[in-house]
Amino acid sequence: MIPGIGAFTRDTLWCFSQVKGTMETGTTEADIISTVEFNHTGELLATGDKGGRVVIFQREQESKNQVHRRGEYNVYSTFQSHEPEFDYLKSLEIEEKINKIRWLPQQNAAYFLLSTNDKTVKLWKVSERDKRPEGYNLKDEEGRLRDPATITTLRVPVLRPMDLMVEATPRRVFANAHTYHINSISVNSDYETYMSADDLRINLWNFEITNQSFNIVDIKPANMEELTEVITAAEFHPHHCNTFVYSSSKGTIRLCDMRASALCDRHTKFFEEPEDPSNRSFFSEIISSISDVKFSHSGRYIMTRDYLTVKVWDLNMENRPIETYQVHDYLRSKLCSLYENDCIFDKFECVWNGSDSVIMTGSYNNFFRMFDRNTKRDVTLEASRENSKPRAILKPRKVCVGGKRRKDEISVDSLDFSKKILHTAWHPSENIIAVAATNNLYIFQDKVN
Amino acid sequence: MMLSKGLKRKREEEEEGKEALAVDTWWLDPGHPAVAQAPPAVASSSLFDLSVLKLHHSLRQSEPDLRHLVLVVNTLRRIQASMAPTAALPPVPSPPTAPSIADNLLASSDAALSASMASLLEDLSHIEGLSQAPQPLVDEGPPGRPTGGAPPSLGALDLLGPATGCLLDDGLEGLFEDIDTSMYDSELWAPASEGHKSSPEDGPGKEEAPELDEAELDYLMDVLVGTQALERPPGPGR
Numbered sequence: 001m002i003p004g005i006g007a008f009t010r011d012t013l014w015c016f017s018q019v020k021g022t023m024e025t026g027t028t029e030a031d032i033i034s035t036v037e038f039n040h041t042g043e044l045l046a047t048g049d050k051g052g053r054v055v056i057f058q059r060e061q062e063s064k065n066q067v068h069r070r071g072e073y074n075v076y077s078t079f080q081s082h083e084p085e086f087d088y089l090k091s092l093e094i095e096e097k098i099n100k101i102r103w104l105p106q107q108n109a110a111y112f113l114l115s116t117n118d119k120t121v122k123l124w125k126v127s128e129r130d131k132r133p134e135g136y137n138l139k140d141e142e143g144r145l146r147d148p149a150t151i152t153t154l155r156v157p158v159l160r161p162m163d164l165m166v167e168a169t170p171r172r173v174f175a176n177a178h179t180y181h182i183n184s185i186s187v188n189s190d191y192e193t194y195m196s197a198d199d200l201r202i203n204l205w206n207f208e209i210t211n212q213s214f215n216i217v218d219i220k221p222a223n224m225e226e227l228t229e230v231i232t233a234a235e236f237h238p239h240h241c242n243t244f245v246y247s248s249s250k251g252t253i254r255l256c257d258m259r260a261s262a263l264c265d266r267h268t269k270f271f272e273e274p275e276d277p278s279n280r281s282f283f284s285e286i287i288s289s290i291s292d293v294k295f296s297h298s299g300r301y302i303m304t305r306d307y308l309t310v311k312v313w314d315l316n317m318e319n320r321p322i323e324t325y326q327v328h329d330y331l332r333s334k335l336c337s338l339y340e341n342d343c344i345f346d347k348f349e350c351v352w353n354g355s356d357s358v359i360m361t362g363s364y365n366n367f368f369r370m371f372d373r374n375t376k377r378d379v380t381l382e383a384s385r386e387n388s389k390p391r392a393i394l395k396p397r398k399v400c401v402g403g404k405r406r407k408d409e410i411s412v413d414s415l416d417f418s419k420k421i422l423h424t425a426w427h428p429s430e431n432i433i434a435v436a437a438t439n440n441l442y443i444f445q446d447k448v449n
Numbered sequence: 450m451m452l453s454k455g456l457k458r459k460r461e462e463e464e465e466g467k468e469a470l471a472v473d474t475w476w477l478d479p480g481h482p483a484v485a486q487a488p489p490a491v492a493s494s495s496l497f498d499l500s501v502l503k504l505h506h507s508l509r510q511s512e513p514d515l516r517h518l519v520l521v522v523n524t525l526r527r528i529q530a531s532m533a534p535t536a537a538l539p540p541v542p543s544p545p546t547a548p549s550i551a552d553n554l555l556a557s558s559d560a561a562l563s564a565s566m567a568s569l570l571e572d573l574s575h576i577e578g579l580s581q582a583p584q585p586l587v588d589e590g591p592p593g594r595p596t597g598g599a600p601p602s603l604g605a606l607d608l609l610g611p612a613t614g615c616l617l618d619d620g621l622e623g624l625f626e627d628i629d630t631s632m633y634d635s636e637l638w639a640p641a642s643e644g645h646k647s648s649p650e651d652g653p654g655k656e657e658a659p660e661l662d663e664a665e666l667d668y669l670m671d672v673l674v675g676t677q678a679l680e681r682p683p684g685p686g687r
Contacts, residue, residue, distance in 0.1 A: 092512045180515055181512075181514070227515075228519060230515050230516045230519050282527050282528055283524065285523050339499070342503075345520065
């Protein structure tokens with residue numbers, strides 16, 4: 001199992017592995033997947049949806065009989081994380097949609113994850129129960145209380161095996177700390193704290209304390225009429241627990257050091273690429289708005305996604321990215337239409353592979369793109385039911401931008417803009433990816449000889 | 450096929466704009482050489498209208514998406530900056546009929562306006578909530594009629610101000626006698642004679658203070674009537 005290193009030198013072939021979700025065309029909105037995340041070992045894969053549910057898939061142990069078939073992901077646990085709420089003070093309904101899920105590193109037999117909607121973060125414990133106690137003194141086998149007067153002997157309850165049950169329990173609820181909509185959560189490398197970011201503020205939490213959080217970034221102007229910029233994403237450095245970054249709607253990234261001051265309104269580093277005058281339009285700011293920011297696993301780079309590109313930045317160079325990849329540049333001439341139908345505001349995420357050599361992001365028409373940073377080769381693949389035969393190799397797709405359209409190409413005007421791949425995830429060490437296409441979750445793996 | 454969300458009316462308007470303004474065509478023609486080069490200095494008025502429509506739609510949400518709002522407002526500023534002539538004078542001459550039109554409006558729709566006024570006051574805590582949560586950021590003049598280089602900053606709440614000031618001036622104060630107005634920001638109720646209400650931190654527009662012209666009054670009335678939708682709490686089905 002090649003963890004991505006040099007995988008593209010032999011042109012990695014991606015194969016369909018599994019698809020989860022209904023095949024019906026009439027999708028209920030609640031089933032739309034809104035976040036996807038592998039845990040730190042890749043054993044578990046969590047999804048959150050618009051209906052506030054979390055579904056966790058677990059990878060099956062590989063069987064000796066089917067060595068060529070890598071472990072499949074099957075449902076491990078399903079629970080309702082968030083319910084719709086009503087804010088009575090403001091007469092506002094709070095959506096139950098899960099915006100983000102982040103796993104905590106495993107420290108004992110149980111799994112812990114954070115899930116958040118617009119306003120509230122919750123810490124969930126997912127644990128297995130395969131034994132149950134029997135032989136209580138004060139309760140009978142059905143759980144009814146026994147009259148103590150009838151008890152003449154005492155016995156020690158024993159644990160007996162039972163069918164495996166996976167329980168999810170909310171261990172902490174971190175509420176009432178965000179006036180605006182939470183867009184990001186990030187677990188700190190100290191494993192004791194995490195941050196939550198909304199449009200204007202970032203708060204630091206201790207996992208043990210739910211009634212208090214520290215505000216570490218506040219960009220709300222004194223007069224809201226002066227507001228011109230919002231926070232779009234935030235993440236902790238993977239190794240330095242004092243460092244984090246946050247991105248803005250103006251295409252900037254700020255790196256902050258919590259040792260410098262309690263309130264990190266002044267950044268330590270400021271990353272911004274000067275605007276290309278030849279590409280300037282009325283939509284320049286909108287398309288420069290960063291929808292996702294991710295540290296590389298090494299911690300040396302950050303990757304940002306704006307509407308048309310993915311950029312890789314070296315933490316030591318603030319004035320421009322070291323790499324820029326065009327995701328779907330053929331949309332540059334369609335920006336007005338995309339503004340009209342609001343697609344220009346879509347927020348795409350981006351992910352690194354385990355070795356930081358390949359990056360992936362989604363596009364429209366259920367296409368997603370991968371860029372190999374070493375070979376500079378890229379590929380466009382599609383998540384669709386048509387390509388869903390077991391172990392079928394995904395065929396690279398191509399968008400034709402004008403002139404003659406070749407047989408297998410698709411023209412820009414034929415793209416389905418309602419089919420957008422906003423959320424993807426890459427296994428931490430293997431070439432296994434999870435791609436969320438509206439209400440379906442596709443799992444692809446590279447072809448193993 | 451691309452335009453999956455049908456804003457049918459706007460599309461027709463854009464089609465009309467396409468014929469009327471040559472500058473529109475480059476938006477729709479991907480093969481146009483101008484696409485690859487610098488865009489035209491002036492945006493079409495339909496793009497302006499579209500942006501204003503988006504802004505209104507965004508403001509009418511019970512809890513607007515702040516990012517969407519900020520991006521639309523900033524884009525609107527860019528568009529308006531490119532459309533406005535360099536002079537500070539508004540291109541639309543201030544019609545002397547403005548006050549009488551206001552009176553006519555008041556006379557004809559008095560009941561509706563005072564009803565919306567009453568509901569406004571009832572739901573003022575909702576407005577206050579708005580001032581902490583996403584605050585409407587309109588500081589342009591009425592749609593399609595730029596007021597000049599740098600119009601004064603106006604929050605949506607301030608848009609309500611002068612218009613309601615007119616009503617108060619007309620003697621409807623009796624309606625609100627028993628209401629403790631100290632909790633209200635007095636800036637909200639500045640009478641029209643003081644011109645547009647500008648906040649102390651007002652930016653470049655400070656020197657502006659154009660009189661309420663006909664176009665702006667229309668716009669203010671629209672917003673006022675429109676605020677009934679703005680203030681109404683979400684129904685059970687939301």
